[in-house]
Amino acid sequence: MSSSAVEVDEAADLVCQLDCVQGMVDALSSVRWKRHQSSPGQDAVVELSEHGIVLIVEETGCLQAKVYLRRELFVTYEYSAEGRPRFGLSLGLFVDCLNTFSSPGHAPVIEIRYPDPDMQLILKSVDSSNVCIYAEIRTRIPDTISWDYNFGPARNAPASFTIKAISLYLHTAPTYLTAVLKEAIDDLEWPSSTIQILLQPEPPSVVFKGEGHGDLQVPNNTYKYKFLRATTSNIAGSVLKDNRGSKLTFGRGGMLKIQHLVSVVKPGIQHPYTDSSGLQQPSRIAYLEFYVKPEEDEGSVDD
């Protein structure tokens, strides 16, 4: 039994309530690329601020993902910390705990509180007085994020990498883009583990190209397939179906940024056809960002 028995309502840094657990599970699961490996699982760093919650996961300094859960996603959001508290936890445990709350046909309201006297993250269902589910998650002092990439405008990127091409693509098939992207990346079963991405304005298109070994001629940047795959492979089918689109951007030094929008809507109040433009209230969207570093210029491809 844990020692959180003492009911002291000490000022927590954050107390917020959420009515769409499933949306949050979907958003967080999308960055859970180590799901199929057993221990030790995937560590995440959570940063709290008055604007919302950011969850950051990264791997070997080459791939980083951020999930932005803005305060507008929450029913209530009481933030009373100074600075921006950060803590580390196991992403898998966090998602499994959240999953405990969601059940078919029932959208619970949960309270998220940090910290308790033992510096734990507390989740608690608050919508029924007769059934209460709770979770107390041990947190850690966070690992330092090895790179906090400031994604500035890509001024020194080659001109051909224009976002226009992407946005044209977005206009043609806004609803299916993430699905298309996922499919394209899944299909890249090519001999090389290195993928080249080309954006062309005429005709507007994105080209994913796998090169054979030692055949790198193009001065564009290349990305490891496994990292590229991680940016789409864990996105739940329900998210793809009701998708807001994805966006690819190239930043300084060839850093690839892939942004997905995941709607976080309480089931039952979802009206996919109310807005013909396919836009939902921006407040009900979680932003996922993946950053993939290009491969080092060594000419040799391994892995």
Added chain:
Amino acid sequence: MFLHNLLAGDGVQCVAQFGRDLLFRDYRISSQNDDRIAFSIDLALFHRALRSALSILQSQGGGGDPADGGGSQLQIQIKLLKKIPAGSQQPTPFLSFETKGYKSAVIHDVPISKPLSRADVTELQTALDMAQELPQTLVQVPDLPQLQNLVDRLKNVGDILSISITQYGDLHLQVSTGLVTVGSEFRRLRVLGGRADAPPGDQNLSAPSRTRLAMERGEAQSVQVSMKHLAKSIQCHLTKPDCAFYGIAPQGACLTVIFQFFIPGTRQMDKSISLHCRLPVLDTGSV
């Protein structure tokens, strides 16, 4: 009467009893042991024979309920018999299912053990009598799918589950590992047996502290069981029980789950069916 695992100490025990008239239109038995015959049967084969018989009845419009007594020709005849299987000299006991449809008849012979000896039957009966011992306090879980869903999710968290039952009608499940504690408390459940009034003001406490206080007052019991065992017992939901009661046997000997079935179309308990499980309690003394 089906007894599963009754004599083994380490698994889930399950006892199902059916009233004779509920299942059978005609029933004849004769044995030298007070007209009782006991044998063991492979569950998978037994299940297959029943499914096959049912599918024949259903495909031929027989409704599959031999108890309806509507004079239907479609019925299953179940017999205990001995046959000499191909390639053997020894007569072997079988439970034989003969299903007669309008156009076809199918016979399934399910191999069974030799009838248990008088001593074995007595031993089983003793174990059964002990298994009938009721916990002092039982709480009723009204929403079985909800419980099932919860246990499915908790399975991902850990292997050992603490279950606490208070005399106020609270059922508290908790899984705790070094990194996380996840629990769920169902409150104000219907109580059978020993009950007490919840102390005032306890609704402001967290579930773990409420349980701890109730334990200190001697108005609650708590045991640890294997998550796998609980998940297995929850498979009993496949029998579509109408409600389930949870209780902890005296001295925390085991966790007892009693399923109840209503007479169709009523809220009255059908006394001719009984199903209950006993989950072994994990030894926590060494911790």
